[in-house]
Every structure is written in C-alpha cells, then in structure tokens.
Amino acid sequence: MEELMEVENKQVILKGYIDRAPLESDMELKVGNQIKLKISKGCNSVLVKNLYLSCDPYMRARMRDFQGSYIPPFVPGKPIEGFGVSKVIDSDDPNFQAGDIVSGFTGWEEYSLIEDTKKLRKIQQHDIPLSYHIGLLGMPGFTAYAGFYEICSPKKGDRVFVSAASGAVGQIVGQLAKLYGCYVVGSAGTKEKVDLLKTKLGFDDAFNYKEEQDLDATLKRFFPEGIDIYFENVGGAMLDAVLLNMRVHGRIAVCGMVSQHSNHDKEGIHNLFSIIRNRLTIKGFLQSDYLHLFPKFVEQVGAYYREGKIVYIEDMNEGLESAPSALVGLFTGKNVGKQVVCVSRD
C-alpha cells in the first residue's frame, strides 16, 4: 500500500540566475523524482496537488541574484515558486483537511509540501472559477483594488489612464474606475487586446501603443484636458509621455514596471520636472502592505462578479510543461488577460 502512495512529481526548476527577461531555456522540466502522498505527523505542513499556477511579472525579479528586494530570489535547481490554487491531499495542520481547495504560495510542480501554512487561504467561494483566486480574487485583483482605492485617491469624473490595461491587474483597475464613475482609457500592445478593452471590459477608449509614433501626442488625443490618475504598469517611454500629460495634483500609482524589471533603466525617465509643475504624487505600493483590506476586497469584488458588473479575462496554458513559455510570454505581451497555467483541473 505504502508503495502506491509514491508518485512521480514533475517540476519546473530555475537553472540559474539571470538579469534580463527570462527565456524558456532558463527553466527546465524535471521529470522522474518521486514524492510520497502522505506527510509525517508533527511536521505541521500541508501536502497539496497543484491545480492552477499564476504567472506574474514580479517573478522576473526573483530570477535575479539580488537579496535586497521585498522578496528573496528563487533557488537555482529548485522549483519556481508563485501563487497557485491547490487541493489539499494530506494535512498535519488542523486548519486544513484533505479535499480543501486553497490558494497561496506553492511550487511549480505537480505536488507541493507547503511548510509555511499561515499564508494559505481556504477558498470558500465555490461559485467563482477556481483559477480566479490567483487573478480576479487573488494578488492581481487585490493589487488593483488597493492601488485604485488606497493610492489613487479617485474622485468621480476623474480621467484615468491604465497601461498594460488588458493584463491581470489593469483590466480590474479599469473596471473599478468605470464603476466609480471615472473616464477610463487603456493601452495595450495588440488590436485584439484593444478590442477587448473597448468591448468586453467596458473601457471608454483604448489604443495600441505599438501603433503610435508619438505617445505624448497620443495621450493628448485621448486626454485633451490631461490625466488625473495614471495606474502605472509599464514604466519607460509610456511613463515619460504620461508625465507630460498629467493634470495638476494628479496621482500616479506604481505597482509594476513590466518593461523595466531590471535594476537599472537604461533609457531613463526625462520628464520628472512635471512632478513640481503639476504637483504630482507618485506612490509605489505592494498589495501585501494592505492585507487588512483583503476580506473587504473579496466581498466587494466577489459581489461585483456575481452581479455581472465585472468580468475577468484569463489566458490559460494547459499542462505544467507549458509553464516556462507562459511566464516568458508575459514579457513580450503574448498573454491576452491574466496568464494562468492549468496543471490539473482537479
């Protein structure tokens, strides 16, 4: 019987540190290592089967050999880590039982032994697609929620610009801003994404930044009276153009700079003088600093979803073996909506 409980556990491991956007060859699918599907008493851990894994831009920072960040780097030779939705197989933690569905940090592998169970959340909302717990109701959704309500100081009628607007965070920011009574424009990198923004996601307008020669002129076209709130997801040239188009007392919430995920932005930002001229506030934030609001967020955004007031677009890759290309695709804009990897549906 004991022997039957040991199964193969495929893993995606990081081969070594990098200091650029990741390539598939930076990761390796490791097949053939075994794992016991029973955990030992007294370990206080939870053994899970991973169902859905999240690909997020911040993960690039964990592929660098840099300890000074808010989160330590991955360990070469070990599985990539990230947010996931998982099913509990066996538990030595009284808060979890076999069969529970949980979300939290897990490994890029079929089965994970989770030792730090304090941050695991048991999923209660079974009327919402499971994978949404790493998207709409997970870290990206909460980033949008905390960023928009706590950082952007929105007012009804504010002119809001969202970059990477069809991405995991941007699509929610835009919809929350619309529900708040703002005028919302988004940018994205393909015609398909722009169409989604204008139709399915209900943005007032949207444009493909790759087709624009002069982002300053583009923004003046969409915001002839300027921008009150910029939800910054990309950095670089877009940020520089936005700075030229902010209204007095405008707010810029910075949660990601997907175009700039290295320690040093070679191009540089040139228009910071606008910070004084327009008395701007630029505020960086991490959703993890606002976790006291998480229950309220799940309640409110869950309700919006059930009422049909908010939708969520996912890009689902099938199979653990597709995880490296899914992650790599984030940095070229291949994903349409929140990038998820389905390891198993149950």
Place this chain on the structure above:
Amino acid sequence: MEELMEVENKQVILKGYIDRAPLESDMELKVGNQIKLKISKGCNSVLVKNLYLSCDPYMRARMRDFQGSYIPPFVPGKPIEGFGVSKVIDSDDPNFQAGDIVSGFTGWEEYSLIEDTKKLRKIQQHDIPLSYHIGLLGMPGFTAYAGFYEICSPKKGDRVFVSAASGAVGQIVGQLAKLYGCYVVGSAGTKEKVDLLKTKLGFDDAFNYKEEQDLDATLKRFFPEGIDIYFENVGGAMLDAVLLNMRVHGRIAVCGMVSQHSNHDKEGIHNLFSIIRNRLTIKGFLQSDYLHLFPKFVEQVGAYYREGKIVYIEDMNEGLESAPSALVGLFTGKNVGKQVVCVSRD
C-alpha cells in the same frame, strides 16, 4: 513741485526668451526712463520703492517661452519680476499707506507700480531683518515649512537628507528637521558651504557632492541604514543615487530641481524601480498650495528665530546693477545662502 516728483527709474529687463541657464547678457540694465512718484486716484494701485529683491531658481522657468507652467513667463523688454521687500511711497489702496513696508511680487527696478495689491503683505515683524521677509519668513522659508511638515510626514528619529542644503530652502529644512528630532545630512558644492552646514546650521553631517566620485557609495556612507526623507532640490544624478538608498516607505518631497530647470532632463533618471521595491512616495508641491498655513508658519518660524533656535544665511549683492550676476550665480552655486539683491536700505 510736480517736476521734482519725477525721478529716474533704473530697471533690469529680460532681453528675450532662453532655454538654458541664464547668462548676464540675457538681461540688460535700462537707465534713463522716468517715473512719477505720485499715483493717480482711482487706480487702486500702490507705488513702492524696492529695497530687497529675491533671486530664486524657479525664475529660470519664467525666462522660457512656455505658457503651460503654474506661472506665466516674463515679458521680453519688461523688467524681471520676483519677490521683494519694498517701501510704500504712495497708495490708492486703503490697506496701504506711504511708509508701510511690504513684501510680495515686484519688479526688478528702483520703483514699481503694483496693480495687483491683493497678494502684498504688510510686514509687521520689525525685529526681524527686512530682507528675511523674502527668505526665512518668505517664499523659501514657507517652502521649507510646508514641504517638511505637510509633504515629508516626518517622525522623530527619521533619517533626512537635504540637497542644496545651504540654499534658501535647504538650510531651513535641515534646521526644522533637527528641531523635530531627525538625523540630518546635507549636501552642497563647496567646502565653505559644507562647513556652514556642520557648524552654523547644525546639521549632523554634510558633504561636498563635487568631491564624491560615486554618490551611491557616498550616501551609503552617511546613511548606512538608508534614508527616510529626501528633500529634493537638485534632481539629476543626486536623485538617481538617492533612489538607491531610500528606506521602505520613504518620502521624497520635490520642490525644485535646480540642476534640471528645463523641460527635458537629457541625462534621465534610471532608478525609479526603487519606487515599487521600497514603496516610496514622491510628491511635488508648491508653497502657494498651502497658503492657509502661512500665518502659522510666520508665527512658528518667527518664534524659532527670536529664540535663537534657527539662523539664516544670506548672500547679499549690493545695487540693482548686480542683480543679473546674482541671478546667474544661482545656477553655478556661486551664492552662499539665500541670494538677495539690496537695491536700497531704506
């Protein structure tokens, strides 16, 4: 009698718009135009004799042909304008009488007819040097006050870095931060200024940025545990180095970027990723947005001065003809302390 009332009125005029740091040759001393020392009834204006004129970095922005700022450009062929302390010669505004000493916007000339009298302030504190009303108790002092208390969110024990620290604003920020219980380091561009910071102005430490090869390493030396508050007066390379040394939840108050007073910073800022990593708040401000606090400021800083808790260093040029070189000197760091031009002592 009437004839005797007409006197020569020397003026410093702007010759034409520029888009670089000003040179003395951009201005001209115009001698020989006459002004009547009596104003006509019904004009609601005030005629003043200018005593002290203020040279401030923001004035460079008014020498450009750019209407989109918070303050319109100067008019070529007309006198430069700026803050000044003046004596009322004649008044058709019931709020002012001949002999009153006032501060407010005036012209770079011996006598000015001030039509917009609403912003003129009658000086009440006659135990404080008159010129301090365009420094310690004027716009620069109020910039320091509003910036430190309203923008920097200071806490006792915070580590504060001030650039251009011996300048009109910086010297007050540093002293207010010390009085608040912060650890304060300043940077300046000469040994003389650094000595003043450490002795007369009571900073905990100071350095000459021109003698440092690697500003990042310098800041790590003075702030081994990082910076909580940066009072930004210079921009450019210093801001970039500061970004690498901010502590989590650090605040950057931006009131000036004297090294970057053009529309486009060629060098660029490269380390904005720190905004996310360290959840920084960068906030631009103008003292004019906080004028409701002005009476409280005059009371508090006036009291600090009378109690000997705060000092103020001025660099006084004598004579209107020295005004162009005084203004130009701001952008090469020639001034030691607040740059003032004395047109007349009474």
